[in-house]
Amino acid sequence: MRFSWRDTLMSYAFLAPALLLLLAFTFYPLAYGTYLGFTEYTGARFAQGLGPKWIGLENFRTLLADPLFLTSLGNSVKYLLVVPALQLASLAVAVLVSRELPGIALFRAAYYVPVVTSISLAAVMWEWVYNREGTLNWALSALHLLPRGEAFGWLNNEATAFFAVMLVTFWRGFGYYMVLYLAGLQNIPAELEEAARLDGATPWQRFWRVTVPLMKPTILLCTLLSTIAALRVLEEVLVLTGGGPLNSTYTALMYVYAKAFQGFNFDYGLASAAGLVVALVALGLALVNFRLFHEAEGGDA
């Protein structure tokens, strides 16, 4: 089909406002940030009124030589463990609450509450849970799973702090992905489910053989979003542990944040370079994600 000049022009005219906003607030900062990653741009240069100075790959060399950055990147990648658990759980619960039972709306809303809870408020609550004298230790000792004398602060222990923070991410993201899956479930024709039921499939089989394959596009989307979010996790860590103990929860974005916002000592060049490394890792994982789901789809067909 061919469009007249008039139509083409008209279409672009309609697109223009959004495009301009994208250019100004997304592409320009992205390009500039990428550029900064290859420059020296510190507080000292800035104060003298000097702009960024091109230094090639110097920042990346500094990053690779900094054990703190390598630790932080490792932690961020390890944080991806939360993704499969989060996706599976929210999909399963979405299936459970998609039935039309009386009062089900209340459940859906309840699961969504953490998504709209401010993180600083949530931090206070989780602090009570994880504290040495907190509810988690209390529950465990009431169940005789943890002797009273061995109670410890879950956020102060190198072995547990990481997973404790991860659970908060899980708790915060759960409702969000559940709602996305709920929307996806609406698109599965009820006949398929019925047919499977008539063929004598158990609920377990129906979930794995009918729901999951048909939900693949939604699962791909959610996994992707969740992967990127996990790589960029920052707030939970900042408010709960500040990266400790012994940097076991120090994530890559915390490194970026620290370099960019350490007051007058800021180093925008190094921060941008670190941000670029995280973006590259995210891009690589996104490709893996697509590949995995694509192959799985091909195999099914």
Added chain:
Amino acid sequence: MKNLRLLALGLALAAGPLAGTAAAQQPVELQLWTWYLSPKFDTYIKDTLAAFEKANPGIKVRWFDKQDSLVQDFIASVNLGNAPDVVNLNIDETQKAAQNGFLRAVSDLSSPATLNATYYPQSVRNFTSGGKVYAYPWYGWLNEGVLLYNPDLLKKAGLTRAPRSLSEMLSYAKTIKDKTGAYGWVPALKDPNTASFLGYFYSEGLPIYDAGGKAAFNSPAHAALLGQYVNLYKGGYIPEDAVRREAFQIATELYAQNRVAMIVGGPQALTRIKDTNPTLYGKTVVTEAPLGKAGVQTGGSMSLVIPAASKHPREAAKLAAFLSNNANQLAFAKVVPIVPTTRAAQTAALFKQSGSDPVQRATALVGASGRFINPGYKAPGNSDDLYKNFNDNIEAAVLGKKTPQQALNDAAAYWNANMKK
């Protein structure tokens, strides 16, 4: 036509001088940024600014109170070309700003002799970088200003008097925990954004830097001192949150719940206890804080700095000097228990009265001791990275990952490799 032109010329000539005088009379407008003072101290600041404007008819002041984002806003405003004229920073931030070239030296604006005559010499030194003074010292505080304790807990532990030295403090912490179950005290092992443990070295008279300015906090004596705190932590005598959160926050929280017996700090701790547990506040005993071998205190103060990007540095200097002068700091001390950094405050009548109210007693005890305000260590160049590394090493020692000696060796090596001039 010709007439018209003449008229225009005449008008222009007439207007010229008029415009000139208008410009001369137009008041200079200064921007003052403070940190976390509004709304609690609105009246004090507004009254003081009104007095300044009255004494300086050519100058108008626009006051903004900034909170967490002060430094970020400052940097952004420099970029946008509308930098403030007077900004309230602390010692560390002033040093950082001066090291990176954000500030105008105030010793170029006010005579060094006046600065030294007005403020305590140490307060001026706190803001000196590379031989120049970069701030007018403003209100301060002492970290070991006073010792406040819960007499019931001390009695229960069988202790009859307050501890008199830091080493006694350490043994008290053990006794109190063993006998009562409450913590004795929460030392500042690794407060965020500082290298707070360096303060304990300073208190014991141990050096932080050598004569050449290199980090020298890793002698066996340093390690032995750190070792005492590590043992205390390992024995469960220090709340384990002390490696994760600011000690002062934990101490005030737990004290109000009768779970910490003693707090070393300024009167501001009392204000919080007064709000959360009035009964305990009434019982609390305030006395002089125990000191280390060196007999020195640590403390900090706020500063008023003039950004290099300020368009009216002379007027700004006038305002900063006015806000931080003795009379105005004393007036501030009447509103809230701060420690003035002006020499004349030593003899102020305000700090001679003593009453039975704990806050009043604490204020009287510390108000005239501004000469002790000293963080105990000078902020090194690149302080953020260095402090983080130092605190990581302290944490590694406390959690048993490194020996105290190893931790301090590692930190000193990192400092000497990464310190910027």
